[in-house]
Amino acid sequence: MKIYTKTGDAGETGLFGGGRVPKDDERVDAYGEVDELNATLGLARSLSMPADLDGLLQQLQDQLFTVGAVLATPQGTKAAAHIPHIKPEWVEAMEKAIDGFETELPTMTHFILPGGSQASSALHLSRTVCRRAERRVVPLLREGKVSHDVGVFLNRLSDLLFVMARVANHRVGVPDVKWIPEKPGK
Amino acid sequence: MKIYTKTGDAGETGLFGGGRVPKDDERVDAYGEVDELNATLGLARSLSMPADLDGLLQQLQDQLFTVGAVLATPQGTKAAAHIPHIKPEWVEAMEKAIDGFETELPTMTHFILPGGSQASSALHLSRTVCRRAERRVVPLLREGKVSHDVGVFLNRLSDLLFVMARVANHRVGVPDVKWIPEKPGK
Amino acid sequence: MKIYTKTGDAGETGLFGGGRVPKDDERVDAYGEVDELNATLGLARSLSMPADLDGLLQQLQDQLFTVGAVLATPQGTKAAAHIPHIKPEWVEAMEKAIDGFETELPTMTHFILPGGSQASSALHLSRTVCRRAERRVVPLLREGKVSHDVGVFLNRLSDLLFVMARVANHRVGVPDVKWIPEKPGK
Numbered sequence A, B, C: 001m002k003i004y005t006k007t008g009d010a011g012e013t014g015l016f017g018g019g020r021v022p023k024d025d026e027r028v029d030a031y032g033e034v035d036e037l038n039a040t041l042g043l044a045r046s047l048s049m050p051a052d053l054d055g056l057l058q059q060l061q062d063q064l065f066t067v068g069a070v071l072a073t074p075q076g077t078k079a080a081a082h083i084p085h086i087k088p089e090w091v092e093a094m095e096k097a098i099d100g101f102e103t104e105l106p107t108m109t110h111f112i113l114p115g116g117s118q119a120s121s122a123l124h125l126s127r128t129v130c131r132r133a134e135r136r137v138v139p140l141l142r143e144g145k146v147s148h149d150v151g152v153f154l155n156r157l158s159d160l161l162f163v164m165a166r167v168a169n170h171r172v173g174v175p176d177v178k179w180i181p182e183k184p185g186k
């Protein structure tokens, strides 16, 4: 089978299990954004990422393919019985990771300018793309077309990526720069 | 307060001042894109950016948090009195910066292929994400839900980023490659 | 002519040939995303890209400006006679390139985690942005507002970028990591 099947040339494509939809369908848009998020994690990992963060990111990339499969498979179809599902343990593990990383870090009281080391900067980019993916999942959640787990997973992931971005700077001694809002009327 | 509050797990979230909206609300979408733009600026700054450009980018990152606050705060609410605002001087300073940088550069007569040095390439990426953010702000502008200043700020910023991308190449002797459109019918 | 014309400050802009539209118009959105795709290709090229891939990417960047011109020009206008068009040879050349690169590579049987070398990671990012651009073009295709060629071009390009991402890893001996889905019910 060639990788280019040409079947999508006219703007339609297939979900898992077979239904055909336009490529701007909400489902396709949602897993397309998750794919982009996954690509930004790959990019982050290529930019001198500390080994423990790198290992965790690889796990998260793997889990995102399950998220993608869930998004690509309409509920109640035969295909739905053949895909893996998001495990509650994954979310718990993210929460533990956040708690653990935060012990390394000074308490946050202000927004910080995203940036610093290349690894940290790329994680901030992933964080924002994760949040974009979450926004695209919201219509599916609202219409009951996708499991609540997807929303939880992405919501927690963006917070984990924030903390990992801070750790990536802190470990190399790069201070985060705070945003100090000016008093209005000044 | 933990960073993961879980209150957004079901796809709703809070604006500044308190109103709750779905995460695919136009306002949330708009400041989410501004956050992504800010992250791309952080990435650009991590890629051997000349010091004067770097300093300017840090200022712009800071200003973008004011843009974000303006987008996150419905007009006419109590909260609106507590946020900073976009200053006309910021836009004027961008215009001066564009004019200044252009004196360093050969006059433009053609589109250029985005790319060259890492710093320049990342600035082109920021330029295009800035324009995406601008597109997401447009519905809010049209409906009168956000100050005109936000549109002006982002419109000028994308032009500044274009000129900075060119400067980043020019300073290291990397020539920009022109797009020479073929005559139609060829 | 200054680069900042300020004519777009209120959220409207011009197409090629002159019609004025809001910046969140489907056409503007589509060529804006193609511009972003083009910027990610520039970034990929700045990250130690093998010379043959780099040359091919430059050609593709050039061709994307023709795609952009096609998207920016309403059909049937006077302006439409003055722009270059997407050539069938370009798509054929992409298909030949895919076939050629695949001879270098082990056969694919599983999804792979996007990532590896910086060049490969960046190409995966371009791949996903290409697919996002394709999704934004779909409404225009459906409404018959843009040539079918644009859909074909972007569909093939994302497959080419996938294969190039794999080649970029394979050439430097970085193995792609497979996603092995867990059996459901586990």
Ligand code: B12
Residues within 6 Å of the ligand: A001, A002, A003, A004, A005, A014, A015, A016, A017, A018, A031, A032, A035, A064, A065, A066, A067, A068, A069, A070, A072, A082, A083, A084, C108, C109, C110, C111, C112, C113, C114, C127, C158, C159, C160, C162, C179, C180, C181
């Ligand atoms: C949803 C989907 C996606 C989504 C989400 C997937 C996810 N789980 O996160 C995303 C957007 C990521 C995606 C991307 C791509 N996909 Co896809 N995808 C699908 C789809 C619709 C379902 C796959 C799935 O998740 N199944 C659920 C799992 C649990 O079931 P599974 O059957 O065991 O899935 C296995 C196979 O599909 C196989 N497989 C998966 N991908 C590929 C790719 C190749 C080249 C091969 C040989 C096999 C293979 O590995 C999977 C895991 O073991 C299938 C078509 C279909 N209806 O089945 C296409 C399909 C697998 N994709 C395809 C392609 C070409 C791609 C891309 C290369 C497109 C591109 N240019 O970017 C990328 C590759 C990304 C990567 N990192 O490897 C082709 C593969 C053609 C081929 N055999 O050569 C298929 C068959 C669609 C088609 N008819 O064109 N995809």
Ligand code: B12
Residues within 6 Å of the ligand: A107, A108, A109, A110, A111, A112, A113, A114, A127, A158, A159, A160, A162, A179, A180, A181, B001, B002, B003, B004, B005, B014, B015, B016, B017, B018, B031, B032, B035, B064, B065, B066, B067, B068, B069, B070, B072, B082, B083, B084
């Ligand atoms: C709008 C908004 C955003 C927007 C835009 C902000 C902007 N101005 O550009 C964006 C999208 C950037 C954003 C991002 C994030 N945000 Co936010 N954001 C808000 C919101 C709704 C308003 C903030 C604001 O702009 N206020 C206007 C300014 C002028 O008022 P202010 O009160 O002085 O704002 C100060 C505090 O909010 C504080 N602060 C701000 N951020 C954080 C983060 C932490 C961890 C802490 C401790 C304090 C803190 O610093 C601000 C400046 O002095 C608040 C919730 C709320 N309703 O207040 C959440 C809120 C501040 N954000 C929160 C979080 C978790 C984040 C993210 C980490 C999410 C993520 N995973 O990406 C990032 C951090 C980004 C960064 N670079 O630091 C949490 C903080 C929870 C906590 N105390 O630990 C809040 C309280 C929402 C919540 N209930 O969950 N956010």
Ligand code: B12
Residues within 6 Å of the ligand: B107, B108, B109, B110, B111, B112, B113, B114, B127, B131, B158, B159, B160, B162, B179, B180, B181, C001, C002, C003, C004, C005, C014, C015, C016, C017, C018, C031, C032, C035, C064, C065, C066, C067, C068, C069, C070, C072, C082, C083, C084
């Ligand atoms: C569509 C469009 C785009 C699209 C798609 C273009 C494509 N083909 O892919 C995208 C989104 C990429 C784009 C980006 C930009 N654009 Co534009 N774009 C246009 C538009 C509407 C049509 C251009 C076109 O494709 N014509 C079709 C080709 C075949 O016809 P052409 O007439 O031969 O096009 C030539 C000229 O336009 C010239 N040219 C093109 N760009 C520029 C930029 C400068 C600074 C100069 C001096 C000349 C110039 O070179 C082209 C090729 O020879 C024109 C306005 C208009 N109505 O003509 C603006 C226009 C050319 N763009 C403009 C600007 C400022 C930009 C950006 C710098 C904006 C930004 N901040 O990102 C970037 C530059 C990108 C780059 N890599 O160089 C300005 C240039 C102002 C000036 N003379 O200084 C124009 C005139 C709009 C305006 N009135 O403000 N653009």
Ligand SMILES: C[C@H]1O[C@@H](n2cnc3c(N)ncnc32)[C@H](O)[C@@H]1O
Residues within 6 Å of the ligand: A130, A131, A132, A134, A135, B008, B013, B014, B015, B016, B023, B028, B029, B031, B032
């Ligand atoms: C930190 C703040 O970011 C906003 N918020 C919550 N989720 C998202 C998302 N997916 N995208 C953009 N903004 C979001 C809310 O306003 C929250 O309070």
Ligand SMILES: C[C@H]1O[C@@H](n2cnc3c(N)ncnc32)[C@H](O)[C@@H]1O
Residues within 6 Å of the ligand: B130, B131, B132, B134, B135, C008, C013, C014, C015, C016, C023, C028, C029, C031, C032
């Ligand atoms: C240079 C050209 O880019 C288009 N243009 C103006 N603003 C945006 C934006 N935010 N996103 C995409 N395209 C835009 C207009 O067509 C302008 O003429």
Ligand SMILES: C[C@H]1O[C@@H](n2cnc3c(N)ncnc32)[C@H](O)[C@@H]1O
Residues within 6 Å of the ligand: A008, A013, A014, A015, A016, A023, A028, A029, A031, A032, C130, C131, C132, C134, C135
């Ligand atoms: C590999 C799978 O990706 C999906 N697909 C096809 N085109 C796009 C696109 N532009 N964006 C996101 N997903 C897409 C289809 O479901 C296809 O089967």
Ligand SMILES: [Mg+2]
Residues within 6 Å of the ligand: A155, A156, A158, A159, B008
């Ligand atoms: Mg959240």
Ligand SMILES: [Mg+2]
Residues within 6 Å of the ligand: B155, B156, B158, B159, C008
């Ligand atoms: Mg503009």
Ligand SMILES: [Mg+2]
Residues within 6 Å of the ligand: A008, C155, C156, C158, C159
């Ligand atoms: Mg395709």
